[in-house]
Amino acid sequence: MEFLLWALVAVIVLLVVSLQRRKVTPPSARQKLVQNCLDTQAPSWSDSSTSKPSQGAAPKVRGVDAAVEARHLAEEIHRERDAAFAAPPGSAARNEGVEHARVLVGRLRALVSGHPALSARGLDAMLHDLDAIKASDQRAIQPRASALVTAGPVVVAFLDTETTGLGERDEVVSLGIVLAEVVLPKGHLLREMEAFYSVREPSVPINPGAQAVHGLSAEALKGKAFDLPYIRSLIDQADVLVAHNASFDRRMLERLIPDVAKWPWRCSYRQVGWPEGLANKKLDTICMHFHIKRQQPHNALSDARAMMDCLLMPTGKTVRSRSYLAGCLLKPNF
Incomplete structure (x- = not known):
């Protein structure tokens, strides 16, 4: 037993x-x-999917x-x-x-x-x-001189990007460009030539923090792509590219158009003497100071246009005064 x-x-x-x-x-x-x-x-x-594992199944x-x-x-x-x-x-x-x-x-x-x-x-x-x-x-971009003419018309591409995040492997999901002709030395607007906006589906995930800012989801971007030849044609017309925090936008855009770094760049964040007393140099703060309304904050085209409007504001008391843009354009290549 x-x-x-x-x-x-x-x-x-x-x-x-x-x-x-x-x-x-x-x-x-x-x-x-x-x-x-x-x-x-x-x-x-x-x-x-029939291959979905059920609870406890191998x-x-x-x-x-x-x-x-x-x-x-x-x-x-x-x-x-x-x-x-x-x-x-x-x-x-x-x-x-x-x-x-x-x-x-x-x-x-x-x-x-x-x-x-x-x-x-x-x-x-x-x-x-x-x-x-x-x-x-x-069709490589031919580098131009970083120093612009000090008097006469200059074509400026004001641009902004929205991205999947801030990291080295993050990508552009939207691009806004306002192409305009201004005249130096005072930096007054002669004419707006063209406005461009487009979105693309990235090959990396969108960071939740970035999506909370620009509102672009992976689902909304599915199947979207940039018309790169057209973007190149816009850049080809410009004598200089201007962005708010240009080092970031240039790095992101360079992932799509590698030789865009050869183009002259200016930074409206670091190369402009904005009015004293501002809490910071964020685009939101500068727009509020000049009472410039942004129809769609953190939309790439809306931000590019708002940046242009801020830069075209006169530094003196009259509209004939030199604009903030003039001082920015006369700075060295960024």
């Missing part, structure tokens, strides 16, 4: 050990395993492997794109990087198409960026 009792205990222990070995990772942990496998969008289990190993492979592919694509951006225009390294990234995008698209549980939004935007690299090589 005692032998049978010990045998029963042994069987129970073996069953417990076997069950422990077969215990699966719960769905929440599994989702963490595949989360961020793509920089474009964190993959998630589709509600309509996940398919192949799905996890696919998620890990997708993440590695996405990271490699970003590395190739960034290396291509950094390589000299027209170089073999640049061309090879673009072509290799294209091959990887194709592999990633094929992988995702075979696994409904994974999502790969942003691949089209990535291909658009690769096209932009090749286009910039074919």
